[in-house]
Amino acid sequence: MSAVPVDIAAAPAAPTVPVQGKIGLLRRALQRKRTWIGLVLSLLVLLVAFLGPFLTPHSPTAFVAPPFTPAGSEAAAFGTDILGRDVLSRFLAGGRTLMVLALLATAVGVGLGAAIGVIAAYLRGWADEVLMRTGDVALAFPQIVLALLFLSIIGPKLWLLVLMVALGHLPRVARVVRGAALSVVERDFVRAAESVGIPRWRIMLGEIVPNISSTLAVEFGLRLTYSIGLVAGLSFLGLGLQPPTADWGLMINENRIALTVQPWAVILPVIAIAVLTVGTNLVTDGLAKAAVGSDSGVRA
Amino acid sequence: MTASAAPACPTLVVDRLKIVGVPSMAVIIDEISLEVRPGEILGVVGESGSGKTTLGLALLNYCKSGTRVDDGSVTVGNEDLAKLDWRAVRQLRGRTVAYIPQSPASALNPALRIGTQLQECLSGSAETVLSRVREVLREVALPDDDAFLQRYPHQLSGGQQQRVAIAMAFVARPALIVLDEPTTGLDVSTQEHVLRTVRDMCLNYRCAAVYISHDMAVVAELADRIAVMYSGRVVEIGDTADVLADPRHPYTRRLLLAVPDLEARRPMLGIPGHAPSPLARPTGCAFAPRCPMAEEHHATEAPAPVDVGPRHTVRCHKAHLRLPPVSVSELPRPVSAAAAGQPVIEVRSLQAGYGPIRVLRDIDLSVQAGECVALLGESGSGKTTLSRCIAGLHTDFTGELLLDGDPVPASSFKRSRDQRRRIQYIFQNPYESLNPRRTVGELILQPLRALHGRVADPAEVVARALEQASLRPDHAYRYPAQLSGGERQRVAIARALAAEPEVLVCDEITSALDVSVQSSLVELLRQLQSRMGLTLLFITHNIALVRNIAQRVAVLEAGRIVELGAVEDVFARPQHAYTRSLMQATPNFQLPPGLHTPVVSTATSDAR
Numbered sequence: 001m002s003a004v005p006v007d008i009a010a011a012p013a014a015p016t017v018p019v020q021g022k023i024g025l026l027r028r029a030l031q032r033k034r035t036w037i038g039l040v041l042s043l044l045v046l047l048v049a050f051l052g053p054f055l056t057p058h059s060p061t062a063f064v065a066p067p068f069t070p071a072g073s074e075a076a077a078f079g080t081d082i083l084g085r086d087v088l089s090r091f092l093a094g095g096r097t098l099m100v101l102a103l104l105a106t107a108v109g110v111g112l113g114a115a116i117g118v119i120a121a122y123l124r125g126w127a128d129e130v131l132m133r134t135g136d137v138a139l140a141f142p143q144i145v146l147a148l149l150f151l152s153i154i155g156p157k158l159w160l161l162v163l164m165v166a167l168g169h170l171p172r173v174a175r176v177v178r179g180a181a182l183s184v185v186e187r188d189f190v191r192a193a194e195s196v197g198i199p200r201w202r203i204m205l206g207e208i209v210p211n212i213s214s215t216l217a218v219e220f221g222l223r224l225t226y227s228i229g230l231v232a233g234l235s236f237l238g239l240g241l242q243p244p245t246a247d248w249g250l251m252i253n254e255n256r257i258a259l260t261v262q263p264w265a266v267i268l269p270v271i272a273i274a275v276l277t278v279g280t281n282l283v284t285d286g287l288a289k290a291a292v293g294s295d296s297g298v299r300a
Numbered sequence: 301m302t303a304s305a306a307p308a309c310p311t312l313v314v315d316r317l318k319i320v321g322v323p324s325m326a327v328i329i330d331e332i333s334l335e336v337r338p339g340e341i342l343g344v345v346g347e348s349g350s351g352k353t354t355l356g357l358a359l360l361n362y363c364k365s366g367t368r369v370d371d372g373s374v375t376v377g378n379e380d381l382a383k384l385d386w387r388a389v390r391q392l393r394g395r396t397v398a399y400i401p402q403s404p405a406s407a408l409n410p411a412l413r414i415g416t417q418l419q420e421c422l423s424g425s426a427e428t429v430l431s432r433v434r435e436v437l438r439e440v441a442l443p444d445d446d447a448f449l450q451r452y453p454h455q456l457s458g459g460q461q462q463r464v465a466i467a468m469a470f471v472a473r474p475a476l477i478v479l480d481e482p483t484t485g486l487d488v489s490t491q492e493h494v495l496r497t498v499r500d501m502c503l504n505y506r507c508a509a510v511y512i513s514h515d516m517a518v519v520a521e522l523a524d525r526i527a528v529m530y531s532g533r534v535v536e537i538g539d540t541a542d543v544l545a546d547p548r549h550p551y552t553r554r555l556l557l558a559v560p561d562l563e564a565r566r567p568m569l570g571i572p573g574h575a576p577s578p579l580a581r582p583t584g585c586a587f588a589p590r591c592p593m594a595e596e597h598h599a600t601e602a603p604a605p606v607d608v609g610p611r612h613t614v615r616c617h618k619a620h621l622r623l624p625p626v627s628v629s630e631l632p633r634p635v636s637a638a639a640a641g642q643p644v645i646e647v648r649s650l651q652a653g654y655g656p657i658r659v660l661r662d663i664d665l666s667v668q669a670g671e672c673v674a675l676l677g678e679s680g681s682g683k684t685t686l687s688r689c690i691a692g693l694h695t696d697f698t699g700e701l702l703l704d705g706d707p708v709p710a711s712s713f714k715r716s717r718d719q720r721r722r723i724q725y726i727f728q729n730p731y732e733s734l735n736p737r738r739t740v741g742e743l744i745l746q747p748l749r750a751l752h753g754r755v756a757d758p759a760e761v762v763a764r765a766l767e768q769a770s771l772r773p774d775h776a777y778r779y780p781a782q783l784s785g786g787e788r789q790r791v792a793i794a795r796a797l798a799a800e801p802e803v804l805v806c807d808e809i810t811s812a813l814d815v816s817v818q819s820s821l822v823e824l825l826r827q828l829q830s831r832m833g834l835t836l837l838f839i840t841h842n843i844a845l846v847r848n849i850a851q852r853v854a855v856l857e858a859g860r861i862v863e864l865g866a867v868e869d870v871f872a873r874p875q876h877a878y879t880r881s882l883m884q885a886t887p888n889f890q891l892p893p894g895l896h897t898p899v900v901s902t903a904t905s906d907a908r
Binding site for chain 2: 207
């Protein structure tokens with residue numbers, strides 16, 4: 001007879017609880033209809049943006065017919081724009097840059113913002129104060145004003161556009177992430193890691209970040225929605241891509257005076273941007289709803 | 301103290317109550333039938349997940365979201381709760397049936413003054429209401445002056461808060477009162493006071509009470525009748541004296557044996573195996589997989605309730621049989637190492653605190669190699685702070701900390717690898733101390749990787765650590781969320797053992813766990829101590845545990861060690877008034893002889 005009533009001998013199947021991980025989050029999000037609708041809408045626009053440049057009937061910069069040719073004409077299915085270029089071709093070619101810029105800006109902004117948030121939450125003390133108070137100052141400026149200021153001083157460079165949109169996200173992301181990380185930092189497994197001397201940066205990456213992954217996913221989706229709007233807006237204001245390049249923001253700006261004569265050159269990019277924004281928002285919403293309770297309070 | 305009421309009119313009758321989860325239809329509690337008479341206290345005992353809180357809430361006609369009553373009825377007085385409309389239910393709660401929840405701090409509205417909260421359940425003229433409030437405050441031994449009525453909950457101590465909660469429950473003279481673990485989280489001396497208040501109030505008001513608890517010792521002291529719950533069913537119910545003297549369900553008996561003896565005259569015994577998950581309750585006898593008398597068909601056939609005595613019912617296939625004795629073999633108790641020789645850990649004139657608040661003063665403590673020293677104290681005594689100082693997790697202290705005679709830096713980050721390896725810390729709450737995003741295998745390797753970089757043979761290290769902590773090899777691939785509380789704490793122990801420590805600091809490691817699990821963990825620690833020569837620093841508030849595991853004990857009161865010595869001496873002849881008061885307040889749970897036959901073997905029996 002064993003000295004200890006060991007669990008092994010008589011143990012039936014131990015209570016099994018489904019693992020909650022990143023996969024679990026996505027699966028739970030996909031149980032909601034809104035996530036599916038959002039995914040379909042976003043993918044639709046993404047397909048147009050990334051495959052479109054290969055499907056243009058004409059060169060997006062070539063003059064194919066007189067200006068303001070109405071839609072349905074033989075030369076141009078959606079008519080021509082203010083300079084006589086094919087609207088459909090410009091629409092198909094003009095989305096890719098917007099997508100790439102928005103994704104880049106979001107990745108940079110959320111990445112850096114998350115880093116700052118986690119560092120502030122973990123180190124606390126003066127580092128927390130300095131980081132978060134600086135963020136508060138940055139928050140005082142509307143995101144687009146800050147971008148306008150630097151873009152008009154330095155000039156409409158694409159890298160600057162990405163950087164400015166990213167910097168605009170930074171303090172906002174940092175706040176949210178810090179809040180989520182604070183509850184994780186207080187938990188004992190972080191103390192356990194400290195007691196065996198795991199370096200602080202590895203504690204942040206290995207112990208804290210995996211436990212706020214749902215927050216990060218939600219934050220990425222939300223900021224992507226904002227990025228799309230901001231990049232398109234800055235292009236519209238002439239601070240993004242320069243003419244004669246095809247670009248959705250530029251298209252809206254160039255053709256808005258002719259809205260009553262030839263509306264398609266404005267309507268097509270507007271619909272695309274609107275659908276994409278709604279789509280990413282719905283996906284984010286689904287993720288956020290699935291993430292409730294999955295990060296901080298994982299208890300049996 | 302048994303009520304002498306006419307037995308014909310019980311206050312509460314629960315008849316074949318069944319509550320299921322929605323939409324899963326998982327059975328949470330089933331076939332619950334019980335009755336409570338006026339002035340009678342029914343203790344409902346069960347381990348976590350047994351459905352006792354669900355039952356308690358159902359008595360208020362309340363179901364947690366995601367659950368609903370599927371069958372059966374609850375009758376209070378003459379009213380069937382299921383037939384009441386919401387208006388009547390609102391009248392019922394707080395007036396006919398009152399509830400005292402587990403945590404008084406969260407039960408009292410922090411924004412309302414004590415007087416306002418107490419008046420909420422009452423109607424009538426302001427004068428009669430106020431005089432009633434003062435009356436009930438006097439009855440629970442709280443001041444009844446205006447100054448007290450003006451206070452907010454945060455200005456009261458935990459014990460006072462709980463007594464306010466009791467006063468709130470009794471203020472409207474309810475017929476039935478439901479108490480859900482009202483003393484969990486309170487110190488023993490406070491607990492004793494609260495229990496006495498509850499008993500007196502129930503007698504005064506001839507009020508029926510249902511007292512839900514996981515603590516058999518508390519229930520044995522308080523209740524007139526005991527209902528033992530296992531996996532959503534009442535497996536045994538009867539008068540307290542009958543159940544304690546002659547438990548007829550094997551689970552009841554193992555539960556009784558799992559309670560540590562205050563005088564450590566019998567060994568602690570865990571219950572092997574697991575309770576079934578609340579998500580997948582078996583159709584047959586739920587205890588069958590852990591039962592020594594189980595036959596094959598028991599797992600599929602549910603046992604019917606059998607009357608074995610007056611008002612004593614058991615749900616067991618073999619209720620008519622005498623239970624076979626549980627045989628016990630005991631490890632030799634490690635004798636206290638001779639005081640000679642270098643202590644492994646030495647603390648000299650340590651003072652620690654949080655900012656300006658000092659929580660530890662003039663602590664001198666030395667721990668010899670191979671011994672187990674217990675730090676005994678109530679909440680706020682500074683025992684956890686002391687253990688965290690030793691583990692390098694609390695750096696705000698002055699004084700000396702020596703490991704094998706060499707001074708150790710305060711912060712774990714400043715300690716050498718070897719120093720970090722030699723002291724390993726196990727946390728109180730295994731639900732917090734394991735990163736939910738790592739598998740058990742990764743968790744066990746974590747300290748090793750931090751100490752040595754790469755690990756030569758990770759699979760073997762994990763397997764060995766799991767074996768030492770009595771876990772199965774396949775646990776390595778699980779995530780903490782897939783494990784029970786006891787298994788998680790074993791993983792935490794395995795993680796500490798993998799680093800090959802010399803000193804294991806155990807901070808209240810059993811307080812978050814069920815009593816059956818607690819016993820097997822203590823057994824495991826004792827085994828590790830005697831086999832591997834580990835030195836243990838065991839932090840606890842539980843005297844019975846100290847007597848079962850430690851060779852020496854340091855009693856902490858308000859940041860000072862008031863008594864230090866060999867366990868037998870300290871408890872046989874306590875010198876300090878505080879030690880004596882602690883011993884007095886602890887419920888002394890005595891089992892009748894003959895419940896077990898200890899087979900004491902001196903040879904170390906081979907584990908598995």
